[in-house]
Amino acid sequence: MSKSSAKEWDRAAPSTSWTRLACIIPPDLLAAVAREADADQREALLETMQLDQSFRVSRAEAAASIIAPTRTGVARVGAGTPDRAIYDQQHSNATTPGTLMRSEGQGPVSDVSVNQAYDNFGYTYKLYWDQFHRDSIDDQGMQIQGLVHFGTNYDNAFWDGAGHMFFGDGDGQMLTDTTKGIDVVGHELTHGVTQHEANLRYSxxxxxxxxxxxxxxxxxxxxxxxxxxxxxxxxxxxxxxxxxxxxxxxxxxxxxxxxxxxxxxxxxxxxxxxxxxxxxxxxxxxxxxxxxxxxxxxxxxxxxxxxxxxxxxxxxxxxxxxxxxxxxxxxxxxxxxxxxxxxxxxxxxxxxxxxxxxxxxxxx
Structure with a gap:
């Protein structure tokens, strides 16, 4: 690793200030791979680490503001059916939804990542509804929004605490398309469930x-x-x-x-x-x-x-x-x-x- 690359990695390396960004890939692992990576992959990893860092404050604020939903005892109209919306970020770093590609009830589109995110959201909703009679993340039918193709070679996936799940395409060496993981989607959406129930402190x-x-x-x-x-x-x-x-x-x-x-x-x-x-x-x-x-x-x-x-x-x-x-x-x-x-x-x-x-x- 060159001196300049080492300095870049040191600036992006994880520290105790990186709080409450519950990505599927932890900062320590990103840093460990970055130490051994070639120049091209290191660049992708550094960008991933910097993007992850940029989300930490907003996610912490969202987690702190959660109030447990009121249980009315009355099922909402449409309970038992998820409300999904999948957006294409077109490899940008935008944190607001990009182009809407598929909404609830619409058929598959040509983009495989869009379809995988849509399906895996559905599988997660199905487990929670069928087994625990939970209506989405907040138990009140919250819309689940997926933002696919986030960043360029972004090596992570995460739930932002405000209704959005971000999916990176990976760099091909560390990670591939993160929309493929049923358990990865279940993992990230469960952070939302935990946030609305116990709000376990992320430390x-x-x-x-x-x-x-x-x-x-x-x-x-x-x-x-x-x-x-x-x-x-x-x-x-x-x-x-x-x-x-x-x-x-x-x-x-x-x-x-x-x-x-x-x-x-x-x-x-x-x-x-x-x-x-x-x-x-x-x-x-x-x-x-x-x-x-x-x-x-x-x-x-x-x-x-x-x-x-x-x-x-x-x-x-x-x-x-x-x-x-x-x-x-x-x-x-x-x-x-x-x-x-x-x-x-x-x-x-x-x-x-x-x-x-x-x-x-x-x-x-």
Missing amino acids: GQSGALNESVSDVFGSLVKQYQLGQDAATADWLIGADIVGPQLAPALRSMKAPGTANQYDNQPSTMDGYVHTTSDNGGVHTNSGIPNHAFYLIATAIGGNAWEAAGQIWYDTLADPRLHPTATFSRFAGLTLRSARTRFGSSSSEAAAVKSGWEAVKVKVR
């Missing part, structure tokens, strides 16, 4: 829980759409969007730390990473609750979106789940949810307790 253990909840439901969206049970699912996150540098996936819930050459996620509290980077290691330490969910879902067996997914959703919607929740507090609430729904002596409750104990999180 430390609560931030790692925020990331983990998104991985959990992203994986469940994929499993639900593909008809995979807990035993046959691959439990990988982002396998459909990674390029050769990150193959075979971004993260593994089954075996954290093994998804790609840069994966340093711990699977138990023995490996918990204490760091000031990435808001206290939110993408790294999320491997611990991710692994707990995998262990619990496979111990219960069957379809993970049924018992295990219901327990996690009940917990996310529990008013006792505070924005600064620790792993231990979240674990205790999942056990409470399991006992409430399935019974104190149920196999589901036993699986929850054992799963958290296996990753060395105290259940309180």
